[in-house]
Amino acid sequence: MNTLYTIKRNLLALPLAMLAMAMATSCEEEAIVRSSGESPYTGITEVKGQLIDKDTRQNSSVVEMRGDEYTANVTFKLSTRPQKGVDIKVAVDEAYATTYNELHGTDFGLFPSANVSIANDGVFLLAPDEQTSPEIGVTLTAFEGMEEDQTYIVPLTVTSATEGITLAEDAQHMALLVKDCRNMPTTDKGPDAVKTVLYFEVNDVNPLNALEFKTESGKYFFDHVVLFAANINWDAARKRVYVYNNANVQFLLDNNEQYLQPLRKAGMKVIISILGNHDEAGVAQLSDWGAREFAKELAAYCNAYNLDGVAFDDEYSDDPDLSNPWLAETSQYAGSRLMYECKAAMPDKIVSLYSLGSMLSYELEVIDGIKPGQYCDYAVADYNRKADPGTGMTLKTMRRNVH
Numbered sequence: 001m002n003t004l005y006t007i008k009r010n011l012l013a014l015p016l017a018m019l020a021m022a023m024a025t026s027c028e029e030e031a032i033v034r035s036s037g038e039s040p041y042t043g044i045t046e047v048k049g050q051l052i053d054k055d056t057r058q059n060s061s062v063v064e065m066r067g068d069e070y071t072a073n074v075t076f077k078l079s080t081r082p083q084k085g086v087d088i089k090v091a092v093d094e095a096y097a098t099t100y101n102e103l104h105g106t107d108f109g110l111f112p113s114a115n116v117s118i119a120n121d122g123v124f125l126l127a128p129d130e131q132t133s134p135e136i137g138v139t140l141t142a143f144e145g146m147e148e149d150q151t152y153i154v155p156l157t158v159t160s161a162t163e164g165i166t167l168a169e170d171a172q173h174m175a176l177l178v179k180d181c182r183n184m185p186t187t188d189k190g191p192d193a194v195k196t197v198l199y200f201e202v203n204d205v206n207p208l209n210a211l212e213f214k215t216e217s218g219k220y221f222f223d224h225v226v227l228f229a230a231n232i233n234w235d236a237a238r239k240r241v242y243v244y245n246n247a248n249v250q251f252l253l254d255n256n257e258q259y260l261q262p263l264r265k266a267g268m269k270v271i272i273s274i275l276g277n278h279d280e281a282g283v284a285q286l287s288d289w290g291a292r293e294f295a296k297e298l299a300a301y302c303n304a305y306n307l308d309g310v311a312f313d314d315e316y317s318d319d320p321d322l323s324n325p326w327l328a329e330t331s332q333y334a335g336s337r338l339m340y341e342c343k344a345a346m347p348d349k350i351v352s353l354y355s356l357g358s359m360l361s362y363e364l365e366v367i368d369g370i371k372p373g374q375y376c377d378y379a380v381a382d383y384n385r386k387a388d389p390g391t392g393m394t395l396k397t398m399r400r401n402v403h
Contacts, residue, residue: 047164048166050076051172059175063177064179065178074090076136086130086160090118091157092154092156111154142182150179156175157174175347201228202252224270224308225271231275232244232281240293256306260305261306270308272310274310282314283312285358290328291334292345294341298345299342309377312352313357314356331358332360336367337367340367352380353378354380
């Protein structure tokens, strides 16, 4: 099993203190599709089906192509044993790419269907006592003109002619989000290696110092670099919640190519931390509408500065004004809603959590039928504590903190 630890301590080899967090997690991220109705697993009398990624168990996943060919493994899962044979057909549904982009506000390019091959032509049979189909290999072949900074979508769909099998609209579709990483370096040190997340106090430390640390094999030691921190604030003049950058954060963003992109070119993920900042706005006190609007801003922010995602930290916020339509009572629900909306707005990015305040990993809530494991990629515990998994999460996505 992977060792799951997070470490916070001073690193004497650096000019100033850095905050280091060690974690174990897959290089693939999870993405969600907004639920268009009832969860496919709520009924007990119907046999409901869903197309999911074999490893993440979700209906979307990020694929990092490191070679000219990559095989993703998907599976078809039923809510109960069908008691009869079930025929299914998995295929590429190009029309769903437009629907997916509209649902998420994204503009992912379509991965050419001619470069997608599905094992056994996508035709499979589940035996009467089988609840899960055999592994279904979806092989992707790189195409000429692929761009490294573009995300491509492989929209898959499943159909069944077997009577009594129910496929909800959101359950019969699945998206593979493909990134061309063939010419990009990687920090991957093996499937069982502990991965590390480094929280940088950007007021004190140059993030390029992360490049000083390598393993004996020559791999960069740190896998994720979290910039601590940008803030969530209330703009009284414009009457809106927004992302505030202090002078040091803004300097790094303005000089992105010099200070941040070298980390990404070394194979590291660069993530922005979002922290409360002593006013009525907070990451765990937005209304449903406010969370959706702020998530759109965060998605545009990450895209504009070519960042790999966000990390939420519920600290230093004042009580919300409940007459403000942007805000709501501070709650685990509100924090969960913001994370859900962020994953919906940027499904190809990382959405993570510093487990503290009203955003505790083990209290994250199911939002619109979507479990926390689908919208929270990982959670980091506070000092000398551990983060326990919430619904749909695993110990692999929990990070322990040690001084």
